Amino acid sequence: MADYERWQQGAEHRSDALDCELxxxxxxxxxxxxxxxxxxxxxxxxxxxxxxxxxxxWWGWIVVGTLAVGIIIVAxxxxxxxxxxxxxxxxxxxxxxxxxxxIARNGETNGTGPRTRMPGKRSSVHLxxxxxxxxxxxxVFPSPLPLSEQEKMLASYVAEYPKEAALIAQLxxxxxxxxxxxxxxxxxxxxxx
Amino acid sequence: xxxxxxxVAGEATLTEVLTVAHGxxxxxxxxxxxxARLVYRIxxxxxxxxxxxEDATQxxxxxxxxxxxxxxxxDDPKTWLARIAWRVAIDRRKHQTRRREVALDDRENPVxxxxxxETPADETLRRNEVSTALESLIAALPRKLRExxxxxxxxxxxxxxxxxxxxxxxxxxxxxxxxxxxxxxxxLMGLTAQSKSNGR
Numbered sequence: 084m085a086d087y088e089r090w091q092q093g094a095e096h097r098s099d100a101l102d103c104e105l106x107x108x109x110x111x112x113x114x115x116x117x118x119x120x121x122x123x124x125x126x127x128x129x130x131x132x133x134x135x136x137x138x139x140x141w142w143g144w145i146v147v148g149t150l151a152v153g154i155i156i157v158a159x160x161x162x163x164x165x166x167x168x169x170x171x172x173x174x175x176x177x178x179x180x181x182x183x184x185x186i187a188r189n190g191e192t193n194g195t196g197p198r199t200r201m202p203g204k205r206s207s208v209h210l211x212x213x214x215x216x217x218x219x220x221x222x223v224f225p226s227p228l229p230l231s232e233q234e235k236m237l238a239s240y241v242a243e244y245p246k247e248a249a250l251i252a253q254l255x256x257x258x259x260x261x262x263x264x265x266x267x268x269x270x271x272x273x274x275x276x
Numbered sequence: 277x278x279x280x281x282x283x284v285a286g287e288a289t290l291t292e293v294l295t296v297a298h299g300x301x302x303x304x305x306x307x308x309x310x311x312a313r314l315v316y317r318i319x320x321x322x323x324x325x326x327x328x329x330e331d332a333t334q335x336x337x338x339x340x341x342x343x344x345x346x347x348x349x350x351d352d353p354k355t356w357l358a359r360i361a362w363r364v365a366i367d368r369r370k371h372q373t374r375r376r377e378v379a380l381d382d383r384e385n386p387v388x389x390x391x392x393x394e395t396p397a398d399e400t401l402r403r404n405e406v407s408t409a410l411e412s413l414i415a416a417l418p419r420k421l422r423e424x425x426x427x428x429x430x431x432x433x434x435x436x437x438x439x440x441x442x443x444x445x446x447x448x449x450x451x452x453x454x455x456x457x458x459x460x461x462x463x464l465m466g467l468t469a470q471s472k473s474n475g476r
Contacts (some may be wrong), residue, residue: 098461101461101464101465101468102461104403104406104464105410105457105460105461105464107403107409108403108406108407108410109425109429110429111407111430112321112407112410112411112414112429113317113321113426113429115316115317115320115326117312117313117316117326117329117330117333118326118330119283121312121313121316121330121333122309122312124330124334125308125333125334125337126305126308127333128338129304129308129337129338129341130338132338132341133301133341136342139331146378172388192296196391215425216375268343271342271343272343
């Protein structure tokens with residue numbers, strides 16, 4: 084029994100010694116110091132990186148600003164065209180109707196309704212050709228297409244509130260830039276994880 | 277909002293942005309001065325190379341610079357930084373092609389074991405052998421046990437901080453470190469017994 088107790092005490096002593104040895108070895112495993120001046124080297128590198136990032140962001144804002152100005156110019160051009168062309172289109176549309184209506188009334192009196200449209204059509208075609216001949220040749224290429232309903236609404240809004248339209252264009256550009264930055268950050272975060 | 281007030285608002289925003297930018301730079305500088313050593317030691321614990329550890333430290337703080345806007349909202353910058361450093365070091369190790377340097381053979385390491393006149397030479401030699409063996413034994417541990425053990429050797433890291441860095445629970449950290457130590461003790465015991473029998 085005494086032998087067993089001695090053996091047990093010896094085993095505990097060896098176990099404690101082994102634990103001590105393991106602790107010492109693990110502490111040594113982690114004991115390491117960087118070369119002198121690590122903080123200064125890191126800060127110098129960060130400063131250089133910061134300048135690079137600032138340059139890149141400046142270029143990005145220049146591109147975004149140019150795009151915003153381009154959008155504003157296009158919006159202003161769209162608002163200018165309908166104001167010049169709208170008046171010219173109206174008379175040809177109204178004139179044949181008026182002529183057609185008058186002739187139709189005359190026709191109704193005479194009892195010849197369907198036939199009265201043809202003289203109206205001829206006169207409207209004649210009027211349109213005349214109008215076209217009177218219009219100056221526009222130095223625009225490609226030939227302007229008729230505006231869609233949405234484009235007309237946008238053009239009228241820009242014409243009526245140019246400053247607000249420019250502000251909206253700028254805000255939208257900034258929002259797009261923020262979304263782009265968030266996507267970049269999300270990609271970076273995924274790479275960190 | 278008229279033109280004048282819009283201009284004033286714009287200038288105020290610009291001033292705020294500049295103040296935030298300067299504040300961020302100062303925050304990052306403080307972070308570097310307080311935690312560069314910890315980041316380095318975390319990187320070294322994984323990479324076992326001074327050169328790689330310093331590169332990893334640089335990369336860690338570059339990432340902090342890029343995510344600088346998040347820094348203001350971080351409650352525990354030290355643990356946040358440790359997590360980034362850990363991930364950077366792990367990613368670098370995956371791309372490592374050359375063999376890891378053994379700490380004792382690293383001549384750049386200014387911290388060398390002082391040879392005490394009181395310590396017998398054979399004891400010093402034995403300790404060096406144990407340290408060398410420990411490198412291999414730790415590298416051979418399963419990843420789930422190795423990572424908490426490696427971080428636990430850093431005196432700056434508490435079990436809670438290790439848990440946050442690794443993304444596991446604190447109880448898991450304690451149990452895995454305990455298990456890792458048990459394995460290492462067993463292997464060291466075997467090595468010690470073997471060396472004694474060889475010595476006889």
